[in-house]
Amino acid sequence: MKATINDVAKHAGVSIKTVSRVMNNEASVREKTREKVMAAVQSLNYSPSLAARNLAGSKAFSIAYIYDNPNAYYVIDMQNGILSACKQQGFELLIHPCDAKSDNIFDEVHTMIKQSRVAGVVLTPPFSEMPDFVDKLLAMDIKMVRIMSGRTPPDQRTPCIMINDSEAARCITDHLIQLGHRDIAFIAGDAHHNSTIERLDGFKQAHLDNGIEVQKHLLIDGDYSFESGVDSAKALLEENTKPTAIFSCNDEIAAGALFAARLMNVAIPEQLSIAGFEDSPFSRQTWPKLTTAHQPTSEIAENAANLLINDIRKISATEYQHQYTPTLVVRDSTDTICD
């Protein structure tokens, strides 16, 4: 059957404790011994039993992915990335979907963590941006990695992956400006998400860079939903001072804007350019296909999970933070205005 630590020990001619030391990357193992053990591990195709490790040790070998995100594509991509890091490092992944807006969200997560002996969690927005939540988690000695919008980590307490949304938003906006647009609307995502703030920042920066004034009345509140895209775009297009382009905080909003435009017989991109953000698969399935910003979600997730696991295992904390900038993808929903 499956090889155990005893088999490896016998095969390598050492005690099981030494094998354990090697498997856990502990110091004070002679290089020659380590090699012997590793050879035995290889030839027996040994991998430690998670159950036994969990039972015997004080450390845990599971991490959890806590999320509350309606975007299935994003979640799946994240999950795949985390999964592949876990696989490599012999960790286990617990999936924990939950409702960030629930009052006792911390208690829920707390229970889950206690029940399952979880060593660390991967946090994406909105959790990664909830100071209270993060503090409480840290207080109970849970490791974590935070993936969040921004350029610099809010603190040094955990590894962080920063998504430079403002730069990406600046690029998109600049693209719009280069096409000749001057009256550009901004449909925001949920107000309390960093990403909304960052994206607005980039939007403004592009205007500044190009010496163009941001039109306050074209700044609309939204909430990352299709419906908010529909409503906001409708409102915008009913005004006398219509925009010639719309920057949508995500692809859902953009899809909603597209829908509204269609409803009101506004031709895209001839009469109105619309840009999204996120590069969801469906941004290639709308008519016209959406100009948007792409980020390598599963790569980010894998990177994040590795940072977390290394932190847990106390191995080389060289890279404690990392920054990604989503890249502009120009498709068919943006163009110069032809009227």
Place this chain on the structure above:
Amino acid sequence: MKATINDVAKHAGVSIKTVSRVMNNEASVREKTREKVMAAVQSLNYSPSLAARNLAGSKAFSIAYIYDNPNAYYVIDMQNGILSACKQQGFELLIHPCDAKSDNIFDEVHTMIKQSRVAGVVLTPPFSEMPDFVDKLLAMDIKMVRIMSGRTPPDQRTPCIMINDSEAARCITDHLIQLGHRDIAFIAGDAHHNSTIERLDGFKQAHLDNGIEVQKHLLIDGDYSFESGVDSAKALLEENTKPTAIFSCNDEIAAGALFAARLMNVAIPEQLSIAGFEDSPFSRQTWPKLTTAHQPTSEIAENAANLLINDIRKISATEYQHQYTPTLVVRDSTDTICD
């Protein structure tokens, strides 16, 4: 800290073995004893350690969800359903995305199962419909539940959840016929998926029921992708003998057809009706919104996982199979022809 079996035993005044018996629903425990134990369990908020159970016992307490499906919404819904069943029953869920077309797919799954001591797997198409794969899994004594297209299980070896796609397809087609359509095209999904066959069956049945001939030249091969929807619809609309309606085997294909129609300036639904299948969230975000068939994916998944877990635990195998019929959702992409 967390209560152990010893605490419960002491609290209830019995041996730990008896507690174990109660926790595992074993026979030959006096009702009074069971009650005493359950009371102690309640008051200590005890839940058995998965790690210890796995280590000590011969049974496993994990199930895996093996999938290969590009539809993130479907996967997430499935996952959520399975997860909620696992939570209730104290099981653990392993997520295993993989490539069904890979040659050594069975070996991969085999390794995963051996490594992780998995008791059973939840299989969705295409895995649930691969006889070889199922046979091999069964041969290694892995329990499973199969979710598949059709009305009756192919055999009695495992619990099955059958999705009555043909009936749903018949409904959609009938809806189209009632609207007055006579030249209805069918864009198929992957040819080797049961669902494609079943849906075609229902399509034909509706024609038969209404005394209408199926037009062979309007039956197009596809593969469940957006692109195949675009290509197939384009081909159809270029012919002299255009259809007045298109039945698409899933929403992606329908979205593709919508795209093609837009490309060729065919008005939907005025000149052409298009129906999808699956009720993906984006079917509400297209223009116009898609008529489609809805199925309660996460409910199905939860039901499936419960069937599997009960089978594993050998509890009440009352419901060994179950049938769901997706229901017609009429939205804006289908209508009578007005020319």
Place this chain on the structure above:
DNA sequence: CAATGAAATGACAGCGCTGTCAAAGATAAT
């Protein structure tokens, strides 16, 4: 070369549970 201390290794208990098998209790039959 012996003494010293640090580094490397090993022996062994025990994590929380289940499996095995034996003991005790309950029930039925004589």
Place this chain on the structure above:
DNA sequence: ATTATCTTTGACAGCGCTGTCATTTCATTG
């Protein structure tokens, strides 16, 4: 009441690993 039989319960080992602490090994120093 006694024996036979079945049902219910418990004692104990051991799953595969880690933590603790004792022991061995090795390099260094006077």
